[in-house]
Amino acid sequence: xxxxxxxxxxxxxxxxxxxxxxxxxxxxxxxxxxxxxxxxxxxxxxxxxxxxxxxxxxxxxxxxxxxxxxxxxxxxxxxxxxxxxxxxxxxxxxxxxxxxxxxxxxxxxxxxxxxxxxxxxxxxxxxxxxxxxxxxxxxxxxxxxxxxxxxxxxxxxxxxxxxxxxxxxxxxxxxxxxxxxxxxxxxxxxxxxxxxxxxxxxxxxxxxxxxxxxxxxxxxxxxxxxxxxxxxxxxxxxxxxxxxxxxxxxxxxxxxxxxxxxxxxxxxxxxxxxxxxxxxxxxxxxxxxxxxxxxxxxxxxxxxxxxxxxxxxxxxxxxxxxxxxxxxxxxxxxxxxxxxxxxxxxxxxxxxxxxxxxxxxxxxxxxxxxxxxxxxxxxxxxxxxxxxxxxxxxxxxxxxxxxxxxxx
Amino acid sequence: xxxxxxxxxxxxxxxxxxxxxxxxxxxxxxxxxxxxxxxxxxxxxxxxxxxxxxxxxxxxxxxxxxxxxxxxxxxxxxxxxxxxxxxxxxxxxxxxxxxxxxxxxxx
Numbered sequence: 001x002x003x004x005x006x007x008x009x010x011x012x013x014x015x016x017x018x019x020x021x022x023x024x025x026x027x028x029x030x031x032x033x034x035x036x037x038x039x040x041x042x043x044x045x046x047x048x049x050x051x052x053x054x055x056x057x058x059x060x061x062x063x064x065x066x067x068x069x070x071x072x073x074x075x076x077x078x079x080x081x082x083x084x085x086x087x088x089x090x091x092x093x094x095x096x097x098x099x100x101x102x103x104x105x106x107x108x109x110x111x112x113x114x115x116x117x118x119x120x121x122x123x124x125x126x127x128x129x130x131x132x133x134x135x136x137x138x139x140x141x142x143x144x145x146x147x148x149x150x151x152x153x154x155x156x157x158x159x160x161x162x163x164x165x166x167x168x169x170x171x172x173x174x175x176x177x178x179x180x181x182x183x184x185x186x187x188x189x190x191x192x193x194x195x196x197x198x199x200x201x202x203x204x205x206x207x208x209x210x211x212x213x214x215x216x217x218x219x220x221x222x223x224x225x226x227x228x229x230x231x232x233x234x235x236x237x238x239x240x241x242x243x244x245x246x247x248x249x250x251x252x253x254x255x256x257x258x259x260x261x262x263x264x265x266x267x268x269x270x271x272x273x274x275x276x277x278x279x280x281x282x283x284x285x286x287x288x289x290x291x292x293x294x295x296x297x298x299x300x301x302x303x304x305x306x307x308x309x310x311x312x313x314x315x316x317x318x319x320x321x322x323x324x325x326x327x328x329x330x331x332x333x334x335x336x337x338x339x340x341x342x343x344x345x346x347x348x349x350x351x352x353x354x355x356x357x358x359x360x361x362x363x364x365x366x367x368x369x370x371x372x373x374x375x376x377x378x379x380x381x382x383x384x385x386x387x388x389x390x391x392x393x394x395x396x397x398x399x400x401x402x403x404x405x406x407x408x
Numbered sequence: 409x410x411x412x413x414x415x416x417x418x419x420x421x422x423x424x425x426x427x428x429x430x431x432x433x434x435x436x437x438x439x440x441x442x443x444x445x446x447x448x449x450x451x452x453x454x455x456x457x458x459x460x461x462x463x464x465x466x467x468x469x470x471x472x473x474x475x476x477x478x479x480x481x482x483x484x485x486x487x488x489x490x491x492x493x494x495x496x497x498x499x500x501x502x503x504x505x506x507x508x509x510x511x512x513x514x515x
Contacts, residue, residue, distance in 0.1 A: 166490040
């Protein structure tokens, strides 16, 4: 019995996106595809315990979902238009020429992450259609009402249909920009898991980080040549590798320099390092995710924080700033500069970011730490107060509060 | 699929007024490539009159139905196979007419 349950869970992980994608292609309708896929999995839950797991679960699910979709179209067409039925069911699109990359799941991913949809909509749609999460699960993940999340997804499906957002992999010319849009969606899911916001959530939401990694692995399998996809996957696994060491037993954030490096997940570290090495060997100029991954590779290569190659970290941030001159990158660079050139130099750099980052908790937390190291207790305390006021993550708030209270 | 492409201007920060030759050239291209259905620039919103005849008698009022900083300055109607094609053209159109554009499908 538990074997069957496992088989269903596994099939859901491995086959959901494929079933939704192939039905969307066949019926030209995300809504029909989603509903039929859900029904097929519900049928599997009902039937597999009695009939046994079929030898090819994916084929069984696709066939079952196809039948469900045709049933639905027939039902609707009894009320509607007979001709439409013929068109939908029998008039398959002529097969399109295969591009360099072509998988129905890729079409699905690019459609769900289309730039004409709002970011929060892209996230919700990707988790539902590609990830197979249920609407209540997605609603819980982003702390919104189930009905709100349901409407968001319904509206998105309607816009895709009405505005005719195409179901295809973008042309080579548009691909880099569109891939970066997909990666932004996956990174957002990961970050919401890694630095969960909200007073009542766990500080680290493993369900979300795991889902983001799973979807990025899928994208990596579909686009193995894309450097930024590899970069984002490396960045995620090197970050996830430190998860267990990142929150103390008392629920407080543990910063990188204080983490028990023995608690890091060595398999994930090795995987991340392998990906970073692969990108370095490619000789192709890295994008921002690859540089961020490389920075994380430097950190995770040091057995002890004192062994960290800070000049390498600063050099990578210099490279990143040339690609992405945002104040947040500047802030992170300053943190590394503090280790290389001392807190005074770093503080001057941080202070120059005040106009852009005054509402960002990490800006104040960084200033607080630098001021503490420079012995400016009073100013440090004020900066901690501001950081605590703005921080949304419970573990981070606990950490900042302790640090503030330890000031002499 | 037909799309309405609305050109949106901003009274407090209007787009440049010397775009007509570039827009004409763009229109020629739209026609040649088979996207063009219709295009037209609109007179100032001051020239608008709203008529409401839902009640007992028609009520006329001077000016646009919505008084706002941003207003509709002109429209295109394009025939395009999907939104990606329309958005690509709209990206060019916005640059050429130096104004924001909104792309909206007809039913």
